[in-house]
Amino acid sequence: MYDISTRERAVALAAQGRSLSSVSRETGISRYAIRSWQARIEPVRRVGKPCPRCQKAPGSPENPAAYAYLLGLYLGDGCINAHRRGVYAMRVVLDNAWPGIIDACEAALRAVRPDNSVFRVRKRGCAAVTSTSKHWPCLFPQHGPGKKHERPIVLEPWQQAIVDGHPWEFIRGLIHSDGCRITNWTTRLVGGERKRYEYPRYFFSNKSDDIRKLFTDALDLVGAEWTTLARGSDPFSISIARKASVALMDTHVGPKH
The missing domain is CATH 1.10.10 (Arc Repressor Mutant, subunit A)
Structure with missing residues (x-):
């Protein structure tokens, strides 16, 4: 059986x-x-608990911190597709190089909808962490046809309240999906000798102006300084490079794992 x-x-x-x-x-x-x-x-x-957004007096999702993290993952690497008989599949596709993030994604899906099944579909080089529920569209109203960067992405007031209450979880979800921590290096002449210096920095890249704005608004909320980089004339990447801000990111986000 x-x-x-x-x-x-x-x-x-x-x-x-x-x-x-x-x-x-x-x-x-x-x-x-x-x-x-x-x-x-x-x-x-299995019959799960009712969706908090479908009640006569809508409430917040279970475990708002997990929701904030999952929202960041969804805006970066997630999608919601019609499944069958009114059921929807939430999928977050993640690189196999980061098993810790795959585990964290599965944990967040279970925390947000604890009575729905979660499973992984292994593909070449990645895993699609998937959960089915009738309620994913009302929990993630940014769901819609077309690519995210080709349509407006605006948080509902109740979502913004969760992000404001759990900004680091939201930032971590965005970094785990479309961001990275790297080590840059440069050389300087010191006493006539050229020495190499290394320094870490964080990047977040997304084609959607709205999603980048959500990311930088959250950075402003936690006091992390950032700058916009551009490829040609189109800004596409956010950089966090100042020492104090990188230290904040290291404390609350850290390298991918």
Whole structure:
């Protein structure tokens, strides 16, 4: 017997357009079982808690700190797709080089919707951390057709209140999706001898003007100084390089892991 999470994962893989044979090879589950689950997965789906945004008096998501982190991940590397029968799949695609971030993403998804299943779809070089729920669009109203940088991205007042209350979690989510910590170096003549100096800095790159503005507003809120870099005439990257600001980022964000 397979538990509901295993069944939902197999059905979700098949819903991506993959053949039953392919899903069977990956999961070790027979094609017959997968086919039967496709027809009856909804009746055996667990009934979760109601969405806090769907109530007559909407409230904040469970665990607002986890939500702030997940919001940052979603704005960088996430998407929401219609699944089946009114269910939506939230996917955050992350590089396999950072297993700690993949674990943190899964933990955030579980914290925000604790009664919904979460699973990972392994792909070449990356993992799609996925959770299915009917309520992802109301929890993330930025969901919509087209690429994020080609449409307005504006936080709802309740989302802004969460970001204002948990700015570092939001910043960390954005850095973990579309940012990095690197070490730059330069040389100087000291006493006639050229010496090499290294210094760390953080970068965040995103084509969306709105998303970059959300990132810099959060940096302003925590007192981290930043500058805008440009590729040609188009600004696309935010740099945090001043020593005190890098120290703040190291305390609250740190290198990817």
